[in-house]
Amino acid sequence: MLRVYNTLTQSKQEFKPLHDNHVGMYVCGVTVYDLCHIGHARSAIVFDTIYRYLQAKGYDVTFVKNFTDIDDKIINRANKEGLTTAQVSEKYIEEYYRDMDRLGLKKPTHEPRATMHVQGIIDFIKGLIEDGYAYESNGDIYFSVRKFDGYGKLSGKNIDDLESGARVEPGEAKDDPLDFALWKASKPGEPSWDSPWGKGRPGWHIECSAMSTSYLGQHFDIHGGGMDLIFPHHENEIAQTEAFTHKPFVSYWLHNGFVQINKEKMSKSLGNFFTIREILDRYEPQALRLFILMHHYRSPIDFSDQSLKEAEKALYRGYASLRFVQSLPVQGKPALSSENLGAFMQKLSEYEACFYNAMDDDFNTAGALSGFFDLMRLINTHFKDATSKPDTEAVKKLNTFVKSAVEILGVFDNDPQLFLSSRREKRLAWLGxxxxxxxxxxxxxxxxxxxxxxxxxxxxxxxxxxxxxxxxxxxxxxxxxxxxx
RNA sequence: GGCGGCAUAGCCAAGUGGUAAGGCAGCGGUCUGCAAAACCGUUAUCUCCGGUUCAAAUCCGGAUGCCGCCUCCA
Structure with missing residues (x-):
């Protein structure tokens, strides 16, 4: 039984999809105005693994991950570089794929872009205005936060406590400082779309509501993203969507923890970030993936060279073990005596159970990996110097587990012989x-x-x-x- | 100020009531001409104080320290 931690209820709950075997999952993607950093990599890897595990459990998953391709940061970048916003977003979408492919991410079912869904966004906003949840002001449209009963239920915030800290941008004419923009009137020279309220562009939060519901329906199973999106982004998504549909929006809210450098959040504004590619130039992509999966997805992780080196060593050791399995002789006398075989099979089952029980417990990849590394030791013990044919039943069961585990993890899923020899060649060239x-x-x-x-x-x-x-x-x-x- | 999280061996890190997974490093051993690799053994009573319980790292209260959100952010 799969249990997941739901930010909305602040507790682990049994996972039950709305529609028998189908799972709808939406994850907030990136705003494409720059190269992705390790924090983006973590979120991507975490939800990729969740996607893989749900599929391994036999669910038919529709996984939607968006690109925010219209936004202030993109406009600024475009102005700075003398490009159009479309050119900027196009460029960084390409760069995104270049990084994510190296990390072994499976393609989501849909990867919509905000600019391709402007009509849906406009219709969404129209509905909110009709129902009195949104209002126009100088060509901007704002959502009336106080009209939505239950605002703050995801982030555990009290609406009156928020009031004092709320920020109003110069030129904004909100009825209430807490209100947020659904639609922004465009300034001259900015990209814009026609709307009933004049030329403008979508606000940030509304695109996710419009796109997620358009692909997954008004109520779907999982919505994910980084913890920093809980407030205000996801809180606002809930407010506007539930105001529009009068239905619960999402069953399970999943949020991953941050990547830190020296116990501080890695972020653009602090300048303490590494891009994915500068790390992948120095370490195996799968080492980064393994490093991330060796920690629980909700905990903060401190990123360091030492940690990556450790993960890399563990990675090679695992592949070396898997290579033994690959190179087993297919003929000869049996390698395992019957009592050894019994013990082998029992341990194998034990580690397999450890793996799946951990994954079922809120995607505890760190716990699952302990079962996997135990298995590697079992392989080394029994097969390292095997010159005789191992028991067919044992190898079959072993291979079945390994194949399934590496498919879920997205690590150790290369051909061991090829992986190790290509690594050897790379390092050899580097050593000259x-x-x-x-x-x-x-x-x-x-x-x-x-x-x-x-x-x-x-x-x-x-x-x-x-x-x-x-x-x-x-x-x-x-x-x-x-x-x- | 409001809300939330974390504190487990030398380092990293699972574990949410029954006497502590795994990774990296170290030490002792097996193997080896010696090594390496691999394997075996070994290294913690879980920040502190108090409480609940037959039983707590795990629940409750308090203290200390660190972090995050409340503003764009994965």
């Missing part, structure tokens, strides 16, 4: 070494070892290690790899 050179030295060393000239043999080994190459003598001969730092 050639494989042939290394193998030659290993052959030299083998001769010396045969002659028991261990001192000279060890010299070759330590020389290679200084160059960043580690060698290992195995029953099957000497193998080499890039030495870890």
């Amino acid at each position: 070494l050639a494989a042939g050179e290394i193998e030659q030295k290993i052959a030299q060393r083998a001769l010396l070892r045969k002659e028991k000239k261990f001192k000279d043999a060890d010299k070759i080994r330590s020389g290679l290690l200084k160059q960043g190459i580690a060698i290992m003598d195995t029953p099957a001969g000497t193998v080499w790899d890039i030495a870890e730092e």
